[in-house]
Amino acid sequence: MKIENALKEIYGKVYTGKEIKLLYSYDATGQAGEPEWVFFPENEEQVRKTVEVALEEKMPVIARGAGTGQSGGSLPVHGGVVMVFTRMKRIEVLERDMVCVVEPGAITGRIKKEVEKYGLYYPPDPASFEFSTIGGNVAEDAGGPRAVKYGVTSSFVLGLEWVDGTGKLYRWGGRNIKDVSGYPVHKLLCGSEGTLGIITKIYLKLIPLPPERDAVLLRFSTPEEAGEAVLEIMRMGISPSSLEYLSEKASSLIGLSGNYLMVELEGGEEVEEGIRKIRERFGGEEAGIWEKRKKLSPLLYRLAPIKINEDVVLPRSQLPEFLRFLSQLEKESGVHVVAFGHIGDGNLHTNVMCEKRETGERVVVRIMEEVVRRGGSISGEHGVGIRKKAFFRLQYGESERELMRRIKKVFDPEGILNPGKIWD
Template sequence: MLPATFVTDIEQIVGAAFVKRDEAARTAYGQDGLKQPHLPEIVALPGSTSEVAATAETCHAQRVPLYVRGGGTGYSGGAVPLLGGVLMSMERFNRILEIDEQNLLVVTEPNVITGRLQAEVEKVGLFYPPDPASLDESVIGGNIAECAGGPRAFKYGTTKRYVLGLEAVLPTGEIIRTGSKAVKNVVGYDLTQLLVGSEGTLAIITQAVLRLIPKPPSHATIRATFDSIDAAVEAVNELIRARVVPATIELVDGECLAAVTRYLGGAALAPAGTSGLLILEVDGMAHAVEEEAHLVEAACHAAGATELLRAATEEERQELWRVRRELSPALKTIASMKINQDVVVPRGRVPDLFQLIGQLRREFNLTIPCFGHAGDGNIHVNIMVDGSDVDAVDRAHRAQRRLFEGVVALEGSISGEHGIGFTKAPFLSIELSPEVIALSRRIKHAFDPHGILNPGKIFPSTPDAVVGATGPSGR
């Protein structure tokens, strides 16, 4: 249980109306996209940076676990209050403070929904490229904390490329400002980039300065189908050899396509026998788009495309994206449990990754539909099992470990987008050496000497015992 006076202290800081303790609120804020809930003791909704700082200081002083939540779409349990304590929702930090057209930047509070920020800057001809598929629900603070990527990362990079500066609150309650509005800044350690991708374990982001670019005026969307996944991957290699950089290269495998086809009642989405499908988008000035679209088509043709379609209208574009859009609901119909991994390998090793996945399918007798960002080598590997089948779940977990070991052996990484959270914490040592883990723990300790901020995440155990924790169930 929380210390007796603690809740009163938090109510005095943020206002009693902004502290929730009822079961419904605790349940609603106790889970993210992972759907493995743990309930907080209280939910606090601060309205200013000074309230965030005072809340953190109080948690630090009384050793109460503090968890920060943005849009709550994370896939690795980053915002889940594993040990109970305080769940700090940043939902009142939802204002875009400044769009600076001269300096090509936007100053924003962290809980602005990513899609809304994009729409606002596009109104003045500017562009914020990071585009996680969750962009209608996830927020800038969560994207920064996870270094979110998306289909456009191949050409434009991930969130980290766009963060120029941050205002953040340390777990001890101090307020810091990192970086600046300038595009160049080499003063001191790059704390801005240290906070990007730190999964809410080092500091609470209360404001961000983000770099923008001019909005590309034109784009073309092409869909290519192949009778094998290797041919689809070869098309990507052809593109690279032709020095074309599409904004997106989305890959969908045969198992995914079959799932979407079933989900849509047998609709003929692609030629019979399709085992690999690419959705490619090029963007830029109109003449360059036309030239690049031709090169894309030529590369796909050379790799043996069975069908090539180019959208002539926005409706046709949406139709070409349909397979990708319907994937998430379609996969849910395959099995009750989805172990969704976002492994990444160097682009040239994607064929080896698919070979490994094929091996896991056969060896563990599992359905593993895959899709992803082929240009980045970032493939979403979905191990689908009946959650009530103990043997199948065990096989899935063994296959997952082998997948992680395999991608590291291929010089890749166990997570390209979703982060470690608590789900992948037990696998951290597959990828990171003891020296790197020890150094990371020392960094964590420098920011958070009592380990109160997001305990249980990234590292297999918390550095310090915290009081006021309600145990792993959160109840």
């Protein structure tokens, strides 16, 4: 009762209904965890006070944006308070600074649209940008097709405000494009999956909106050839804004046949010249058909009822061999391994489609081991959350994990911020 009264004082109202708890028990993974309380903060003071109350009760606090996470980051796996940020969604464009100041609940697609009114551009484009929040994007350090040219979300984060696990508010960075005074602590929050702080404000760098965009589709008979072409394209001096891959099996689902690369260029007059260079070297066809790629994810279920989707990253030099490994693995294991994704930055979605989860999980272990053996990473976009905890040890040794745990303790001494994520 004491806690209920304290929370009521902060929010004026306490939601305790079964329906609301159920609504915020899930994310895009389909896995679940039930919260004890759900709140919709409207300002940083409410966030701060909620953390203070939770700290007193040693109760978990989980930040939630739109719940589109693919690794279970927003799931209250140990109960506690879920703070849903959909009401903190202000967007302010500082046109002359080419900076956008946003609250964490702003939908990324809305930010993109808003800055375009000023002829400005916020490039990060996770495929979920029409419905995911910028807070979730920062906490996952989300990427997308255009990361190959511009970088992931953190490349655009100039400053952050956040509340740590003791209820203290921090302001770091801001409108300056450069700042090397002291540790860039705000950068640690990017990709921290809600385990180091609750983000309440974000300063985003903007660039001029590129006037031109064009794309070309290239077909290859083997995955290795496509992988080799990636290395060549990245050295052609044309700076692709997207360089995406579709394996033969993936392309067959949308009515194509072969291994494909989609090369997109953005910019000014150089776009036409870049497309000409690519066509001269590789041939290629109109990329209009690439629109069909958006329909691919649901079509995967034609292959098998269970999908295990990973988002591994490899050094580019390893791509041809790794793609060969995936083809071999598919033959040996008898399950479908469908690869596609942001191959330009070495980031591939490996979709294991299987009849039985255990069989699929075994194939995923082989993929992860191969990725790490080749110097890659278990996640390029979706984070570790609860889904990839088992593989974290493959990538990081004891000293590195220990350092991360110590950092966590500094930000969140009692371990109340999003417990059960990244590690136990």
